[in-house]
Amino acid sequence: MENVDKIKKAIITFLILNFGLSSIFYYLMGSVGNVAAGGGLYVALLMYCPAAAAIITSLIFYRSIRDFGWKPGKVKYLALGYAIPLIIATISYGMFWIFTTGTFTGKFPPYNMAYFVLVGTFTTIIGGVLGEEIGWRGFLVPQMAKITSFTKLAFITGIIWALWHFPLIIFANYNAGAPLWYSLPVFTVFVIGLSFILAWLRLKSGSIWPAVLLHASSNLFVQSLFDPLTKQTGITRYIVGETGMLFGALLLVVAFIFWWMRDKLPDNRIDKSE
DSSP states (O other): OOOHHHHHHHHHHHHHHHHHHHHHHHHHHHTTTOTTGGGGHHHHHHHTHHHHHHHHHHHHHHSOOGGGOOSOOOHHHHHHHHHHHHHHHHHHHHHHHHHSTTOBOOOOOSSOHHHHHHHHHHHHIIIIIHHHHIIIIIIIHHHHHTTSOHHHHHHHHHHHHHHHHHHHHHHSOTTTTSOHHHHHHHHHHHHHHHHHHHHHHHHHHSOSHHHHHHHHHHIIIIIIIITTTBOOOSSHHHHSSTTOHHHHHHHHHHHHHHHHTGGGSOOOOSSTTO
């Protein structure tokens, strides 16, 4: 049986390494105020900092990275992960287009949708999503699941994940378009809600790939499809997208459903009283 102190030390080591490595790229992007600095290379490398920290930590403490959930798991969880962001985006943006006339631009990708979905998903995964998910859901979530409840681990990992993004929002132009006093708390709630869904899929499936597909689907469809299809008016960023109240409200409903299904997850805690 693993030692609780060892697990806590591994988690702390991961966080120190992750934020330490990430600070290099926070500086490089923050110094010019643009996440596209370095031709997009800096943000891609930033997204692989969680993976690097997770691999180094696992090799130090466990001499292995086999517990990251490399197997694909059941197809139903892969499909569910990919579908959730698309469903939420379709409903929220669709309602916005209907009730706010003139906001649908019709600017679809300049190539067929099959190409957009297949190539876009692959490049989004390789371009950084995989790096994040190896760290957050491949390492951190399973480690937290050994020492605390699902509710606590999903909330705590969501807070950490949100904080990891804060330098990009504050010092660069990630989620530009809404003031900081609004975008920071709303984005934090969005990420915490998403964390509940991602953590549930990771623990239930035993695989990181449903989480990878959900994360990739969210980035691809929201940022590269629905945002270009939507005219940026004075209220757009407040209603839809990653800082949108409607998008966030629907996400929280889905997150609540997954939280409600927490009893269907395996109990991996070392101390069952926790």
